[in-house]
Amino acid sequence: MPELVFFSGTMDCGKSTLALQIEHNRSSRGLQGMIYSRNDRAGRGKLSSRLGLVTEAVEAAHGMDFYTHVVDHLSAGGRVDYVIADEAQFLVPEQIDQLARIVDDLELDVFAFGITTDFRSKLFPGSQRLVELADRIEVLQVEALCWCGARATHNARTVDGRMVVEGAQVVVGDVVGDVDGPHAEVGYEVLCRRHHRRRQTSAAARAAALSPDVLPVDSAK
Numbered sequence: 001m002p003e004l005v006f007f008s009g010t011m012d013c014g015k016s017t018l019a020l021q022i023e024h025n026r027s028s029r030g031l032q033g034m035i036y037s038r039n040d041r042a043g044r045g046k047l048s049s050r051l052g053l054v055t056e057a058v059e060a061a062h063g064m065d066f067y068t069h070v071v072d073h074l075s076a077g078g079r080v081d082y083v084i085a086d087e088a089q090f091l092v093p094e095q096i097d098q099l100a101r102i103v104d105d106l107e108l109d110v111f112a113f114g115i116t117t118d119f120r121s122k123l124f125p126g127s128q129r130l131v132e133l134a135d136r137i138e139v140l141q142v143e144a145l146c147w148c149g150a151r152a153t154h155n156a157r158t159v160d161g162r163m164v165v166e167g168a169q170v171v172v173g174d175v176v177g178d179v180d181g182p183h184a185e186v187g188y189e190v191l192c193r194r195h196h197r198r199r200q201t202s203a204a205a206r207a208a209a210l211s212p213d214v215l216p217v218d219s220a221k
């Protein structure tokens with residue numbers, strides 16, 4: 001049975017890498033995928049992983065109808081054996097319904113990849129609809145880690161190095177240290193829930209550890 005599968009996790013947990021692996025394994029067996037992405041860091045019409053792999057993709061514009069796009073492609077004599085949609089958190093709920101329709105009416109597997117919650121730990125509308133409609137939700141096996149060593153489950157946004165909890169839901173960017181450096185105007189860091197709640201990023205934890213309040217008292221004085 002074809003399925004709508006939602007591969008979900010924090011930023012930087014390997015979602016795009018897995019999307020590229022699924023694409024590689026299927027295309028190397030002669031199957032043909034329709035690959036969509038939206039707002040990939042590598043630019044429009046790309047699906048890229050931090051491991052350096054990248055493939056061409058169809059840029060999924062806000063108003064694009066996925067079902068019609070696939071049907072048009074098939075009607076024009078093209079072939080589609082499966083569908084991959086990366087950065088699915090950026091899709092609008094209607095587009096997730098269109099992906100479900102591709103599974104049900106065209107009998108194709110659809111693999112969607114995305115982060116579940118935003119920097120405020122609120123569901124992205126596209127991810128919410130995926131949770132509602134997916135046949136399966138898969139959490140990635142390679143866990144991203146918080147600075148404390150616990151599994152990272154939340155995404156924090158930093159502005160000039162400080163964690164923020166207000167702002168636009170969508171700001172395309174990367175985890176700090178990957179490309180922009182720790183003082184990028186807007187950056188992201190994955191945290192465990194405890195440290196996300198306490199707004200303690202790695203920089204804040206380092207600063208707190210260096211604070212004179214927590215330095216050991218010199219008993220000789």
Ligand SMILES: Nc1ncnc2c1ncn2[C@@H]1O[C@H](COP(=O)(O)OP(=O)(O)O)[C@@H](O)[C@H]1O
Binds near residue numbers: 012013014016048049
């Ligand atoms: N230099 C590296 N060596 C090995 N693995 C790396 C390296 N850089 C990134 N990775 C792996 O790539 C993962 C991020 O992959 P990516 O597919 O871009 O994540 P996502 O799409 O979930 O944001 C990291 O969790 C890490 O496992």
Ligand SMILES: Cc1cn([C@H]2C[C@H](O)[C@@H](COP(=O)(O)O)O2)c(=O)[nH]c1=O
Binds near residue numbers: 010114115118155171
């Ligand atoms: C948490 C959060 C993230 N984003 C953006 C930042 C990145 O461009 C993508 C996530 O990409 P990844 O491949 O999963 O690392 O989403 C955002 O716009 N708003 C947020 O709250």
